[in-house]
């Protein structure tokens with residue numbers, strides 16, 4: 280942690296979410312000789328840096344940390360769009376006339392990024408979600424799981440969990456291959472000896488290797504406004520210190536932009552790096568939610584409300600996963616209603632653990648025309664190019680949504696009694712999974728922004744990271760995959776960056 284802006288580093292990382300943190304961690308482990316700096320536009324919320332806000336014990340402190348993540352220029356209560364605590368919405372430009380738009384397009388500005396607020400579901404991609412040209416993807420996903428602290432056993436003792444899964448399996452498993460049957464959701468959470476549960480944020484990804492690396496510095500409230508480019512090579516960054524308003528030039532041997540699926544392409548655009556695919560192939564996962572009261576389970580003596588470190592959310596029914604398959608192209612998650620993103624039955628008397636929320640995510644048909652555009656004349660609340668969203672669901676997307684509604688109803692009926700007649704379709708953007716905007720490709724044919732090791736085509740010394748890199752149409756939560764791709768990029772950087780004089784081989 281520092282307010283010193285170095286004049287020269289080996290690697291500058293923009294953004295301290297899980298993917299930026301993965302670069303810092305892997306480089307700290309593999310190249311302790313390199314000088315690293317991470318610039319993060321948002322404030323530090325807690326110690327250690329990147330801590331998940333759910334791990335903040337005091338409720339008022341936790342709420343304050345969420346508010347501090349919501350960036351400048353956030354709209355007030357008069358904005359009725361769906362928004363999660365700890366995030367803020369694009370104030371304008373989220374929908375163009377005649378298009379569907381992405382009304383709930385959200386961001387978080389804080390050390391740890393959205394990874395300080397996430398639900399921590401870490402499913403592996405399957406079937407057509409898998410990136411076909413990354414041969415070592417399985418091993419990279421394993422390593423991402425290690426960095427994020429992922430476990431499928433965090434809630435093994437949840438009393439209703441087996442019953443929930445047995446009921447889901449009875450209607451889904453027969454036609455599914457091994458590995459894609461109903462199972463516990465892999466979660467980035469840690470269970471401690473005293474029974475406490477904590478949620479992984481960037482702090483876990485950074486780990487001691489980064490925290491004790493004397494050559495890594497994290498500078499919060501530091502906006503990277505531009506990348507410096509000379510003769511097709513990125514040579515550094517221009518950073519604004521948001522505390523005193525001063526600008527700083529920082530030379531860098533390599534720059535990694537891990538500034539989320541919206542602001543990574545924005546920064547490239549602001550720097551005059553504008554490959555054809557930049558901002559295009561934008562895809563969000565349409566989401567359907569429903570709720571059911573489990574049939575024939577007796578209420579247990581469960582925690583009422585949320586105890587710090589012991590959230591009631593998963594205590595009784597765990598978190599269950601109905602994986603994506605090409606035959607059933609949805610990602611389903613079932614968890615206690617208190618964990619559902621949206622209260623479905625605010626005035627319902629919830630018997631602990633007996634009401635579950637079901638969330639079904641859909642994969643979108645990719646279109647080049649679904650895109651973020653950036654304005655050269657207008658700016659956002661940070662003074663960066665203003666963003667305009669062009670986004671339309673296809674007929675195929677609407678049919679997929681119909682399929683998700685049918686499937687979630689079947690699941691709810693298998694579990695018990697649905698609380699409502701019909702599931703709710705959330706507004707676009709509610710998934711918080713924005714992909715494709717700096718997508719990866721096997722060749723530079725104009726349909727991708729970076730290569731399989733996240734190097735931006737045609738620009739030296741520049742890599743991109745985050746969900747925007749994912750090129751396939753996915754329905755599963757993307758963070759495990761984007762951290763895996765960051766691991767690949769960081770390892771490649773570690774092996775290709777010139778050895779420094781006097782350093783150990």
Ligand code: FAD
Nearest residue numbers: 294296297298320392393394397398399400503745756758
């Ligand atoms: P982020 O975590 O968004 O971090 C990007 C960082 O870059 C931010 O801190 C931002 O402030 C910073 N930044 C941006 N521009 C600049 C700039 N110009 N200069 C300096 N810094 C900049 N995903 C899952 O896989 N599973 C889930 O269960 C899940 N649940 C979620 C629930 C919630 C409520 C939320 C909010 C998100 C959820 N997500 C989930 C999404 C997940 O959090 C993101 O996929 C993940 O955080 C992406 O990591 P990232 O590092 O790419 O980006």
